[in-house]
Amino acid sequence: MKNIYIxxxxxxxxxxxxxxxxxxxxxxxxYASDAVLSIATARTYKKTVQFLQGITVNAPMILLDGALIATMDKQIIDTKFVTKDVGDAIIDEGAKLGIYPFVLSLLDKGLNEAFSYATKLNKYQSEIIKRYTNDDHTQAYKNLRTMKNNFKIVYMGEETLLRELEKNLKAVFKEDLKYILAPEAYMGCFFLTILHKDADKSHGIASVSEAVGFDLKKLTVFGDNFNDIGMFALANISVAVANAQDEVKQCANIVLKHTNDEDGVAKYLENLKKEINDAKT
Structure with a gap:
């Protein structure tokens, strides 16, 4: 059976x-001919495909923190949605603290996405929106509401404020939702992601395993942040890049000497192939 790298x-x-x-x-x-290769990301289908130009992915991808499992050719394997009623209630809780989220939703089975946000933005959100000026799936609303099928709801801001919001949301929804509070390294702030309770990378790996039929004992995963810890626990080998969060490194079987900017994953895979070839000779 083939090895799996996600x-x-x-x-x-x-x-x-x-x-x-x-x-x-x-x-x-x-590795494409001899292994199962895939991606597990918080990114949307559209952005993931853009970033992976020239990259082989031969298994379903885990997208939007596990809220969507889909193939490169847009075959939907699984979805985990936050309903409109719950999504709107989440927005109302945030509004009490004067903050509003980004809402990522599914428009149709063709994997067309909606990126909705309020006209009231903080400085971190305003910076993010600048990066989406040419995207036709973004829309600002004076009275932000969610859609029928919502992948995730994401707040960006100062850690203290987001911890307060997380506490308030847990008081209302308890364990009916999943909450991921983590640092946002690009922006120097924190983000709070709210998802369906079963939307995470570990559940995503289980869905991919069912779709492809691989053995988890053959699975190696790579990551850097808190939303990767679940799949670290599931994999046979978990690998953290050198720039990973300290808590993530503590959960990893292997911590690389190289960062993402130093091609850490590729260097690990190249050395692994050399070790395998040397063992055969």
């Missing part, structure tokens, strides 16, 4: 400028 994108596989080096592409693609 990597996070941001701060793990992608460089900090959101690029992939030719070296990383070459090494990763060299």
């Amino acid at each position: 990597t996070d994108l941001d701060h793990t596989f992608l460089r900090s400028d959101l690029s992939l080096s030719d070296y990383t592409k070459k090494i990763w693609n060299s």
Whole structure:
């Protein structure tokens, strides 16, 4: 049975400028014929496909923190949605603290996405929106509401404020939702992601395993942040890049010497292939 390699994108596989080096592409693609290769990311389908130009992915991808499992050719394997009623109630809780989220929703089975946000933005959100000026799926609303099928609701801001919001949301929804509070390294702030209770990378790996039929004992995963810890616990080998959060490193079987900007994942895979080849000779 083939080995399986699943990597996070941001701060793990992608460089900090959101690029992939030719070296990383070459090494990763060299595994394509002998291994199952996939991605586990908080990113949307659209953005993930853009970033992975020239990269082989031969298994369903874990997208939006596990809220969507889909193939490169847009076959939907699984979805975990936050309902409209719950989503609107989440927005109302945030409004009590004067903060409003980004809402990522599914528009149709063609994986067309909606990125909704309030006209009232903080400085971190305003900076993010600048990066989406040419995207046709973003829309600002004076009275922000969610849609029928919502992948996730994301707040950005200062840690103290988001911890207060998380506490308030847990008091209302308890364990009916999943809450991920983590640092946002690109912006120097924190983000609070709210998802369906079963939307995470570990559940995503289970869905991919069912779809492809692989053995978890053959699974190696790569990551850097708190939303990767679940799949670290599930995998046979978990690998943290050198720039990973300290708590993530503590959960990993292997901590690399190289960062995402130093092609850490590719260097690990290249050395692994050399060790396998040396063992055969």
